[in-house]
Amino acid sequence: MKNFVANKLDNMPVSIFSVISQLAFEHKAVNLGQGFPDFNGPEWIFDFAFEAMKEGKNQYAPSYGIHSLKQSIANYQKNYYGLNYNEEEIIVTAGATEALYDAFQAFINPGDQVILFEPYYDSYYSDILLAGGIPKVVTLKKPDFNFDYDELEKAISFKTKIIVLNNPHNPTGKVYSAEELKFIASIAIKHDLLVISDEVYEFLTYDDAIHIPFASIPGMKERTITISSCGKTFGFTGWKVGYALAQPEWIRAIHGIHQWTTFAVNTPGQHAMARAFMKLDEYIPQFRSLYQSKLDLVYNNLLNTKFIPHRPKGSYFIMVDIPNEFGNDRDAAIKLIKEYGVATIPPSVFYSKSFEGNSMLRVCFAKQDKTLIEGVNRLQKVK
Ligand code: PMP
Numbered sequence: 001m002k003n004f005v006a007n008k009l010d011n012m013p014v015s016i017f018s019v020i021s022q023l024a025f026e027h028k029a030v031n032l033g034q035g036f037p038d039f040n041g042p043e044w045i046f047d048f049a050f051e052a053m054k055e056g057k058n059q060y061a062p063s064y065g066i067h068s069l070k071q072s073i074a075n076y077q078k079n080y081y082g083l084n085y086n087e088e089e090i091i092v093t094a095g096a097t098e099a100l101y102d103a104f105q106a107f108i109n110p111g112d113q114v115i116l117f118e119p120y121y122d123s124y125y126s127d128i129l130l131a132g133g134i135p136k137v138v139t140l141k142k143p144d145f146n147f148d149y150d151e152l153e154k155a156i157s158f159k160t161k162i163i164v165l166n167n168p169h170n171p172t173g174k175v176y177s178a179e180e181l182k183f184i185a186s187i188a189i190k191h192d193l194l195v196i197s198d199e200v201y202e203f204l205t206y207d208d209a210i211h212i213p214f215a216s217i218p219g220m221k222e223r224t225i226t227i228s229s230c231g232k233t234f235g236f237t238g239w240k241v242g243y244a245l246a247q248p249e250w251i252r253a254i255h256g257i258h259q260w261t262t263f264a265v266n267t268p269g270q271h272a273m274a275r276a277f278m279k280l281d282e283y284i285p286q287f288r289s290l291y292q293s294k295l296d297l298v299y300n301n302l303l304n305t306k307f308i309p310h311r312p313k314g315s316y317f318i319m320v321d322i323p324n325e326f327g328n329d330r331d332a333a334i335k336l337i338k339e340y341g342v343a344t345i346p347p348s349v350f351y352s353k354s355f356e357g358n359s360m361l362r363v364c365f366a367k368q369d370k371t372l373i374e375g376v377n378r379l380q381k382v383k
């Protein structure tokens with residue numbers, strides 16, 4: 001038989017999150033790798049889902065998402081950020097992952113160039129290639145993960161169409177400053193670019209860091225597709241309820257892909273999230289202080305290991321420097337799983353321009369305190 005598999009899959013890697021979770025499972029390692037909580041989101045959200053199921057909300061939802069969820073999303077965008085979105089400017093997707101895929105498919109023509117800041121969330125790179133686009137990479141450099149304004153300017157050509165932003169940032173925990181966002185906005189205007197802003201960690205900022213939605217920068221709302229995830233906000237990553245916000249014409253374009261991929265997102269999950277957003281004001285302070293205490297716990301304990309942490313301002317990840325004798329990030333990650341029973345993510349897969357990722361590991365702290373304590377205890381044994 002000939003090879004029937006499409007050429008575009010020839011060099012497609014297996015996601016590092018699947019690789020590391022599988023290895024962690026095989027070696028019974030404490031999993032501080034893949035980014036998901038190892039505990040449930042709030043009990044009252046279960047009740048909302050059960051209620052919706054018992055009310056018979058079990059068949060296909062409208063393709064753009066249910067009215068009450070879109071309403072809830074519009075309300076919090078207004079209350080938290082002063083941004084006005086109407087229903088035609090919102091689409092519900094199967095997680096942020098689907099919103100990203102749909103957006104890249106909907107806006108990239110073959111040969112279009114897309115600016116990515118590295119380290120980048122891995123699906124951006126593959127999504128861009130699948131859509132026929134060309135990633136152009138700008139490096140967020142250690143120790144603060146800032147970027148060089150000149151490097152960004154130089155990465156832009158007449159073929160550039162999109163800038164992808166992820167703020168708060170996975171994996172570095174960077175939260176972009178107002179000045180950086182305004183500079184990116186000025187570039188978007190100067191070169192007439194669209195911005196895809198992945199803000200799935202919008203509610204997870206620490207210490208004195210503040211999240212500024214890119215669409216709130218003057219002149220940016222009409223140029224920006226904002227993507228976020230109820231999975232991250234409410235701690236139910238497995239429910240895969242995400243969404244995108246943009247001007248109506250762009251939401252219709254994203255829907256053009258969405259209708260042929262998933263068509264609609266799971267109905268009880270959407271109803272539960274619509275109701276959950278109504279309790280956002282009560283929930284968010286608890287959510288933030290829970291994660292602030294997890295950050296403090298892990299960060300302070302990491303200081304007593306050979307893995308020097310870079311304190312994150314947002315997200316639920318910490319980057320740590322690897323001691324020299326451990327070799328590169330891949331070797332170090334595998335050694336930690338096999339010999340010390342701790343799984344982390346080797347971040348070099350999120351880089352394609354610089355070698356900055358080779359000397360770090362990503363540690364996820366969205367885990368129960370007992371998991372975190374066991375994980376850092378094992379890291380403290382590394383001599
Ligand atoms: N973007 C970023 C930056 C992420 O970290 C993740 C998942 N952790 C996603 C998108 C995907 O979100 P979802 O689980 O809603 O598909």
Ligand code: GLN
Pocket residue numbers: 015017018033034035036170
């Ligand atoms: N976003 C999660 C992370 O960064 C993983 C999600 C996935 O496995 N696709 O770890």
